[in-house]
Amino acid sequence: MNRRLETPPAGAGAGAGAGSGAGAPARVRRFTPAERWIHRTTAALMGVCVVTAACLYLPALAELVGRRALVVTVHQWAGLLLPLPVLAGLASRAFRADVGRLNRWGPHDRVWLRAARRRTPGPRPAAKFNAGQKVYAAWIAGATLVMLATGLIMWFTHLTPLAWRTSATFVHDWLALTIGIVLAGHIGMALGDPEARRGLRTGLVSKEWADREHPLWRP
Numbered sequence: 001m002n003r004r005l006e007t008p009p010a011g012a013g014a015g016a017g018a019g020s021g022a023g024a025p026a027r028v029r030r031f032t033p034a035e036r037w038i039h040r041t042t043a044a045l046m047g048v049c050v051v052t053a054a055c056l057y058l059p060a061l062a063e064l065v066g067r068r069a070l071v072v073t074v075h076q077w078a079g080l081l082l083p084l085p086v087l088a089g090l091a092s093r094a095f096r097a098d099v100g101r102l103n104r105w106g107p108h109d110r111v112w113l114r115a116a117r118r119r120t121p122g123p124r125p126a127a128k129f130n131a132g133q134k135v136y137a138a139w140i141a142g143a144t145l146v147m148l149a150t151g152l153i154m155w156f157t158h159l160t161p162l163a164w165r166t167s168a169t170f171v172h173d174w175l176a177l178t179i180g181i182v183l184a185g186h187i188g189m190a191l192g193d194p195e196a197r198r199g200l201r202t203g204l205v206s207k208e209w210a211d212r213e214h215p216l217w218r219p
Contacts, residue, residue, distance in 0.1 A: 025206045025207070025208060026206070026207040026208075027204040027205060027206055027207065028204065028205060028206075028207050028210050029203060029204060030128075030199040030203060030204065030205045030210070031094075031199060031200060031203045032092065032094040032095075032203060033203065034089060034092040034094065034095060035089070035092065035094055035095050035098065035203075036200060036201070036203055037085075037089075038085045038086060038088075038089040038092075038095060039200055041085040042082065042085045042086065045078050045079075045081055045082045045085070046082065046183070048074065048075075048078040049075060049078045049079050049082065049147075050176075050179070050180055050183065052071050052072075052074050052075035052078065053075060053176050053180075054180075055071050056068070056071055056072065056075065057173070057176075076151065076155055079147065079148060079151050080148070080151075082144055082148065083144065083145075083148065098128070098129075101127065101128050101129055102129055102133070102134050102137045102138070103134075103138075105131075105134065106127070108125035108126065108127070108131075108216060109126075109130075109131035109134065110131075111124070111125050112124045112125055112126055112130050112131040112132070113131045113132075113135075116131070116132060123212060123213075123215065125215060125216055126213065126214045126215070126216060126217070127214060127216040127217050127218075128214055128217045129214075130213075130214070136182070136186060139182070140179070140182070143175060143178070143179055143182075146171065146175060147172060147175060147176065147179070149168075150168040150169075150171050150172040150175075151168075151172060153165055153168035154168050154169055154172060195209040195213075196209075196213075
């Protein structure tokens with residue numbers, strides 16, 4: 001994935017108002033269309049899982065929505081389809097490269113985590129993905145696999161003994177609550193960084209943001 005500067009063509013913005021044309025900030029390519037599609041599809045399926053789970057476990061929502069059998073079916077199929085965008089995305093070279101970056105740790109990641117834990121002000125060293133993003137990606141991937149496994153045990157009740165189903169239900173329910181809390185934190189951090197959201201929406205971020213937030217990013 002090339003960190004390509006997005007510069008306007010010669011003469012672009014001629015006659016336009018202030019703040020356009022030559023004054024526009026330089027941008028770099030952060031995500032490809034395939035990567036953005038993977039993120040959006042996964043987020044949509046995860047959102048369906050969370051919303052339907054809330055409708056199943058919170059009495060007020062269950063009474064408001066009704067049609068429990070339909071909600072259960074939607075929840076089951078959304079959970080079953082959840083890994084598919086990532087699996088399909090492995091056909092993308094750029095996505096495979098980013099998966100490798102998320103799984104690759106270096107000394108700068110320990111520095112980032114130490115600074116985050118101590119709430120040290122100022123810039124923190126990070127490559128394309130910072131250590132917090134790597135931790136989140138690893139945790140949510142593992143949690144998704146556990147939710148899928150326990151959900152299948154709960155769905156196909158005739159294939160496993162009662163003790164397995166009871167344990168699976170316990171793990172599924174409490175892990176679902178934990179995922180909801182972690183996702184809320186993830187969304188909250190995204191809301192606080194408009195440029196990061198722009199990168200996921202358009203694939204481009206400002207060079208100034210990239211140099212400040214990810215100074216070691218040199219693809």
